[in-house]
Amino acid sequence: MRTIRDTWLIFERSLTLSLRNPVWVIAGIIQPVLYLLLFGPLLGNIAKMPGFPPGGAFNVFVPGILVMTALFGTSYVGFGLCDEMREGVVERMRVTPMSRVAMLLGRSLRDVTLLEAQAVILVILAIPFGLEINLGGVAVAFVLLALVGLMMSPVSYTLALILKSEDSLAPVVNGVAVPLLLLSGVMLPMSFAPDWLQTIAKFNPLYHAVAAIRALFNASYGDTEIAFGVTLLVALALVTITLGARTFSRAAS
Amino acid sequence: MSGGPNPQPMIETVGLRRTFKGRGGAVEAVAGVDLRVSAGDIFGFLGPNGAGKTTTLRILATLLAPTAGTARVAGFDVARQAREVRTRIGYVAQSGGSSREATGREELVIQGRLFGMSKAKATARAAEILDALELTDAADRTCATYSGGMRRRLNIGIGMVHRPALLFLDEPTTGLDPQARARLWDEIRKLRDTGTTVFLTTHYLEEADALCDCLAIIDHGKIVAEGSPSELKREIAGDVLTIGVNGRGDEVVRLLAAQPFVREAELQDGLVRLFVDRGEEAVPAVVRLLDAKGFAPATVDLHRSSLDDVFLKKTGRSLRETAA
Numbered sequence: 040m041r042t043i044r045d046t047w048l049i050f051e052r053s054l055t056l057s058l059r060n061p062v063w064v065i066a067g068i069i070q071p072v073l074y075l076l077l078f079g080p081l082l083g084n085i086a087k088m089p090g091f092p093p094g095g096a097f098n099v100f101v102p103g104i105l106v107m108t109a110l111f112g113t114s115y116v117g118f119g120l121c122d123e124m125r126e127g128v129v130e131r132m133r134v135t136p137m138s139r140v141a142m143l144l145g146r147s148l149r150d151v152t153l154l155e156a157q158a159v160i161l162v163i164l165a166i167p168f169g170l171e172i173n174l175g176g177v178a179v180a181f182v183l184l185a186l187v188g189l190m191m192s193p194v195s196y197t198l199a200l201i202l203k204s205e206d207s208l209a210p211v212v213n214g215v216a217v218p219l220l221l222l223s224g225v226m227l228p229m230s231f232a233p234d235w236l237q238t239i240a241k242f243n244p245l246y247h248a249v250a251a252i253r254a255l256f257n258a259s260y261g262d263t264e265i266a267f268g269v270t271l272l273v274a275l276a277l278v279t280i281t282l283g284a285r286t287f288s289r290a291a292s
Numbered sequence: 293m294s295g296g297p298n299p300q301p302m303i304e305t306v307g308l309r310r311t312f313k314g315r316g317g318a319v320e321a322v323a324g325v326d327l328r329v330s331a332g333d334i335f336g337f338l339g340p341n342g343a344g345k346t347t348t349l350r351i352l353a354t355l356l357a358p359t360a361g362t363a364r365v366a367g368f369d370v371a372r373q374a375r376e377v378r379t380r381i382g383y384v385a386q387s388g389g390s391s392r393e394a395t396g397r398e399e400l401v402i403q404g405r406l407f408g409m410s411k412a413k414a415t416a417r418a419a420e421i422l423d424a425l426e427l428t429d430a431a432d433r434t435c436a437t438y439s440g441g442m443r444r445r446l447n448i449g450i451g452m453v454h455r456p457a458l459l460f461l462d463e464p465t466t467g468l469d470p471q472a473r474a475r476l477w478d479e480i481r482k483l484r485d486t487g488t489t490v491f492l493t494t495h496y497l498e499e500a501d502a503l504c505d506c507l508a509i510i511d512h513g514k515i516v517a518e519g520s521p522s523e524l525k526r527e528i529a530g531d532v533l534t535i536g537v538n539g540r541g542d543e544v545v546r547l548l549a550a551q552p553f554v555r556e557a558e559l560q561d562g563l564v565r566l567f568v569d570r571g572e573e574a575v576p577a578v579v580r581l582l583d584a585k586g587f588a589p590a591t592v593d594l595h596r597s598s599l600d601d602v603f604l605k606k607t608g609r610s611l612r613e614t615a616a
Binding site: 045048052055056059060123124125126127128130131132133134135136137 | 353354355375378379381382383384385386387388389390391392393394398402403405406407408434447450451
């Protein structure tokens, strides 16, 4: 009960503060929009190549862009936390009896909310390019995106709590996010990749997120990737949330 | 021990230790601290940078677990009953605690709510604090627009939203101009007047002297002196009387050294220096005595030993040199 109340309080506070200075929210959407406008059209001819997954070019491309937005939108949230640590906000809250899970979850839910808003904009922008949507599939796809955010944002916060400065955080976050992105089949389908690369990609949760979201956009509801993707992401999000909450509660040196 | 009432202290530590693992092995930042802070006091915790001041404070505020020893704060054990401690203390870090992007009112309200207050109650309490700290006009501006002194007052306000029995202030006035500092001292005294115990760290001796009822000096992780500012000054050096005599200095020293109120007397450069407990009482006594014995003193100068003298004697360093 206390956890839910505190989570709401932190969520409300962090969302208010983010919207007060929305430069990051706007910056976060510009890059995927550029990909959509300037890279998406290239895929028209590639989509005709053998080995390209089913569905139109945009039905393959947009799920990738959405996962990329989720990855980059939530991998760098730790930077804001570094700032909050410097201002003493984190310490101040640690000395209150508030729930430690809420310190993390309130912020991560803010990140997911902003991410979902960006995703809605992207999907709407992609429709004129030929994205075909079915509402049920898109709704579940958005749940998957939320799970990607709930998995990544605690990782970023945990690293920020440990490393404490943006300078140390940046290379570590890049080191995690870039390989995850490249091995997820976001830009081009992994079906084009040599076997060894495909094998490695299967260990990347984002690969499965992309595959599941593509199946959902194509209304292939029987695809086992969907159930697998949801289960995997729920499990991983639980792990990273637990880890993050622990780091928040541990009295740091 | 006498049979009188012995009220439970607000803070009591026994053999408190904290070791950090560094590259060159373990470093003992707090090396066996025994502290006792009475309820209702303003307690000053002094020490050079790196002496263990902030580490001790962080242990007491439940931010850091002790490696050994115990600390009871507001009646509860900091390691085993952290939650109980947290509901009873306020903590204002050196780094502040308020967010640039938030308004003063928002910060106070959320703090109240995190301590379990309803929205209405937290809002009313925030208005009360803003009023008391004369921040009402700035209440709905973001903290980024506040002056250093205003932000510091707000941070203290955030620490007292839930009316804690004990408030920790980590270097509350560092970097403030004298006017803003005096202003903050007044606020801290007001807190004590309403029954709040205040535990503050500082490296300004004049601050400790002017503000604190009781002090402890920490160096190399250990308490090297403890007492009220005047007790400490008396214990170390006492007051110093410098008496100008026209010759016969040796006889004067011999005469004065035999007096019960004189701790030490010495002749230096033709001046007699007396170390006494209470200079203001010693001056007339010395003058009367010397007059009666026929040594008419030419000049008498009374110099009170300062906390700087205390610090220098106890730590071998001047606090001013080590202050950042």
